[in-house]
Amino acid sequence: xxxxxxxxxSYGDIKSLAEINAAIGSGSIYGLIxxxxxxxxxxxxxxxxxxxxxxxxxxYDGKPVYENPEVKETVVYLSDEQFFLPNSTVDEMxxxxxxxxxxxxxxxxxxxxxxxxxxxxxxxSTFSKxxxxxxxxxxxxxxxxxxxxxxxxxxxxxxxxRQFVKKLLAEEVVERGLTPVIASHNLREIEDICDHIGLLHxxxxxxxxEIDALKAEIHTVQGVFGEEKSIGEIFAGYHIVSETKRGSLxxxxxxxxxxxxxxxxxAADPKYFEIIPLTLEEIFISEMEERGYDYSNxxx
Amino acid sequence: MSIIMVDVKSRIPIYExxxxxxxxxxxxxxxxxxxxxPSVRALAGELAINPNTIQKAYSELERQGIVYxxxxxxxxxxxxxxxxxxxHRSQLLNDLEALIREAVRSGIDPIDIKTLISKIQEDDKR
Numbered sequence: 001x002x003x004x005x006x007x008x009x010s011y012g013d014i015k016s017l018a019e020i021n022a023a024i025g026s027g028s029i030y031g032l033i034x035x036x037x038x039x040x041x042x043x044x045x046x047x048x049x050x051x052x053x054x055x056x057x058x059x060y061d062g063k064p065v066y067e068n069p070e071v072k073e074t075v076v077y078l079s080d081e082q083f084f085l086p087n088s089t090v091d092e093m094x095x096x097x098x099x100x101x102x103x104x105x106x107x108x109x110x111x112x113x114x115x116x117x118x119x120x121x122x123x124x125s126t127f128s129k130x131x132x133x134x135x136x137x138x139x140x141x142x143x144x145x146x147x148x149x150x151x152x153x154x155x156x157x158x159x160x161x162r163q164f165v166k167k168l169l170a171e172e173v174v175e176r177g178l179t180p181v182i183a184s185h186n187l188r189e190i191e192d193i194c195d196h197i198g199l200l201h202x203x204x205x206x207x208x209x210e211i212d213a214l215k216a217e218i219h220t221v222q223g224v225f226g227e228e229k230s231i232g233e234i235f236a237g238y239h240i241v242s243e244t245k246r247g248s249l250x251x252x253x254x255x256x257x258x259x260x261x262x263x264x265x266x267a268a269d270p271k272y273f274e275i276i277p278l279t280l281e282e283i284f285i286s287e288m289e290e291r292g293y294d295y296s297n298x299x300x
Numbered sequence: 301m302s303i304i305m306v307d308v309k310s311r312i313p314i315y316e317x318x319x320x321x322x323x324x325x326x327x328x329x330x331x332x333x334x335x336x337x338p339s340v341r342a343l344a345g346e347l348a349i350n351p352n353t354i355q356k357a358y359s360e361l362e363r364q365g366i367v368y369x370x371x372x373x374x375x376x377x378x379x380x381x382x383x384x385x386x387x388h389r390s391q392l393l394n395d396l397e398a399l400i401r402e403a404v405r406s407g408i409d410p411i412d413i414k415t416l417i418s419k420i421q422e423d424d425k426r
Contacts, residue, residue, distance in 0.1 A: 029352070166348035167344075211313075
């Protein structure tokens with residue numbers, strides 16, 4: 001488990017992170033969503049143990065990571081800007097990684113090099129942007145980390161490669177309980193692979209939740225309910241997030257169990273009605289609006 | 301083509317899609333009793349979706365008695381699929397009720413509906 005406790009960080013007078021708290025369970029795939037400048041990269045850098053927070057601490061299975069090689073050996077951080085030694089080949093970088101990570105596997109490295117279709121003996125400086133990204137991912141996976149911190153890892157990969165990397169991650173999660181944390185500004189990009197999502201906004205986690213639970217507790221009801229009863233009366237006892245009426249058609253976003261909402265709607269004997277699940281993006285928008293934020297300030 | 305299909309762009313939660321997919325496969329005879337479901341690992345790798353979501357769907361299917369699991373070997377379709385067939389029938393009845401109500405509301409004479417049912421019964425006898 002990764003514990004994020006009261007993490008704050010400022011760069012001069014720019015406050016990047018303000019008292020962040022979160023717990024990330026092992027074996028889960030955690031998505032960290034936020035717009036540019038929301039503090040994602042700073043949080044990941046602090047989580048990797050290379051940057052010191054102004055206050056608070058990061059722990060892995062209870063042990064602090066900062067200045068702690070024993071814990072750092074289990075964590076791989078895939079930076080948005082990959083670093084390779086000047087003039088090095090992938091094989092040479094693999095040698096460097098193998099000296100830093102005791103769990104590094106040469107066998108796995110050779111397997112991954114083949115899977116990605118890269119040449120280990122080629123100089124990385126001759127690689128394209130996407131190939132450099134692939135090289136950093138495969139080097140990271142060959143270290144067999146317990147925790148993988150990915151900063152915009154899918155950015156710059158073509159759709160086929162993106163899907164391939166997601167498959168690799170999913171397999172590692174099942175096979176050996178890898179815990180990936182994936183930071184991205186694009187919700188749609190990572191919602192299929194993550195099971196938990198945290199939304200970072202202006203240096204704070206606005207909210208976090210399990211995706212399936214989020215989807216199960218909010219629904220859109222669309223129907224023609226007549227004039228006798230208001231939506232508030234039909235769905236008394238439920239939290240009605242929003243309600244719009246176009247002609248005779250009412251659309252309402254309501255919190256609650258699907259079956260219960262369906263029964264309440266049926267009891268009102270509508271001419272027509274249906275229950276539509278919300279997309280994750282719509283859920284985020286309504287969650288944020290309820291917290292008094294304007295979603296248009298946050299890029300998905 | 302796989303037995304279990306998922307549309308990640310859909311509004312319907314992925315784990316619900318997996319559950320529905322397995323039920324459909326059983327009803328259509330694509331999966332029969334004691335047949336193995338794809339392993340969580342294989343399915344997660346194939347669909348590039350979260351393995352925990354798949355595990356959750358399989359657990360729910362087990363809770364509903366549609367599959368049983370053998371530790372270390374995986375999940376299998378129950379030999380007794382009467383439950384799911386019963387569920388399917390009650391779902392069909394529900395849909396039918398809604399459709400008939402709509403038909404009556406739109407001015408179709410209930411007598412015509414009864415005639416239709418008799419006609420279908422006659423056709424079946426032949």
